Amino acid sequence: MSNEIDKAIAIPTKQFFVSMLTRDISLADAILDLVDNCLDGALRCANGGEVDYSQHRVSIELSEERFIIQDNCGGIPREIAKNYAFKMGRETDDDRDLESETIGMYGVGMKRAIFKMGREAIVRTLYEGDAFEVPISSAWLDNKDWDPLPILDAGPDARLDEAGTSIVVTDLYPGVSKHFEHESFVNDLRASIAEHFTMFLQRGLSILVNGNPIEPVRVEVLVTDGKEGPAPYVFQKEIEGVTVSITVGLNTGRGLAEDEDEPEFERDRSSTTAGWT
Numbered sequence: 001m002s003n004e005i006d007k008a009i010a011i012p013t014k015q016f017f018v019s020m021l022t023r024d025i026s027l028a029d030a031i032l033d034l035v036d037n038c039l040d041g042a043l044r045c046a047n048g049g050e051v052d053y054s055q056h057r058v059s060i061e062l063s064e065e066r067f068i069i070q071d072n073c074g075g076i077p078r079e080i081a082k083n084y085a086f087k088m089g090r091e092t093d094d095d096r097d098l099e100s101e102t103i104g105m106y107g108v109g110m111k112r113a114i115f116k117m118g119r120e121a122i123v124r125t126l127y128e129g130d131a132f133e134v135p136i137s138s139a140w141l142d143n144k145d146w147d148p149l150p151i152l153d154a155g156p157d158a159r160l161d162e163a164g165t166s167i168v169v170t171d172l173y174p175g176v177s178k179h180f181e182h183e184s185f186v187n188d189l190r191a192s193i194a195e196h197f198t199m200f201l202q203r204g205l206s207i208l209v210n211g212n213p214i215e216p217v218r219v220e221v222l223v224t225d226g227k228e229g230p231a232p233y234v235f236q237k238e239i240e241g242v243t244v245s246i247t248v249g250l251n252t253g254r255g256l257a258e259d260e261d262e263p264e265f266e267r268d269r270s271s272t273t274a275g276w277t
Contacts, residue, residue, distance in 0.1 A: 014144055017088065021108060022116040027179055028189050030116040031060065032196055033109035034069050034167065035207065039200060041073030041165065054204030061210055062189075064181040066172065067117050072164040075127030078151070086111070086134060086149050110167070115141075120171040126160040133158055138171060190214055221249030 022030070035058055042056045061068040076085055088111055114121045119138040125131070131154035140147065160166060172180070179185040190209050194201070194217045201207065201216035208214070222230040232249030 011146075014141065014146065018115045018141065021088070021112050025112060025116065027116060027176060028185075028192050030109075030113040031067075031069070031189060032192060034113050035060075035193065035197060037109055038069075038071040038073045038165075039197075039205075041071060041075070042205075045074040052204070053200055054206075057206035057208070059208045060189075062180040062186055064172070064177045065170065067169040067176075067180065068166065070160075070164065070166040072162045075130075075160075075163045075165055076123075076125040077127050078130055078132060081125070081132070081134060081151060114167070114169055117176050118169040118172040121167065121169045123165065123167050124154060124158055124160060125165040126154075126163050128163065131159040186210060191217075220252045221247060222252055223249075 025033075038056070038058045042051050042053065045051070045056075056071065056073050058069065058071045058073075089108055110123075114136060119141055121136040122133055123136070124133040133152050133154050134149050135152070136149060140149065154160075186209065190212075193207055193209065193214050197205065197207065197214075198216040198218070201214060202218070206213060221232040223232065224230055230250050232247050235244075235246040235248075237244050
């Protein structure tokens, strides 16, 4: 009688994993995840100090043929690329950013965004003079095995001009391609970026979509000197070392214009900026 124990394979199929990973996130939110990664890179560049966001920029290009996002936020160290950055999830021994207030937590944002958009991608990066690229091909996606992705030294034509990362996605899915060619989707994406990253934009971060800079959405509340006029309610508390401040009031309606006499001052309010009733 054999003492060997039969073993059942218990790993997810690649097709199932990819489909489940991208199912519950919108296309716009997947792109916002990529911008999150850029901000995390800028934070790491500061090495625990104050981030000078005016020194960092993110450029996004959308078309029916391809998607490109490129930043100058420090790049990816080769060892991180080899051991962590392209894994589908964060390992328990991944102790990066334990002392940093980074946005990304789960280690799926970049891969999920790529899988959401298309079947061919290449990630190029430059970190402290080390330039390399990692292709994610349709052949790799179709292969049922989880083979390691190649890390290739970048040639002169593929080398980035400054420390940062570039992601190019091609062979877009038909639905994604149609979204990217519609101006309405591009405008909605611009609005989402302006709202989600308004604090970073106000601190000098530059984000461009198809060459056009994003302006922050400024949310300001009405305050009057008199006791009978509108005034905000301010809640502040320190919870387990985290200072929480919530200001609730009536939105002034101020848009992107600095001059209150501009017509923009009485812009149409939306649910995202109107405040609480």
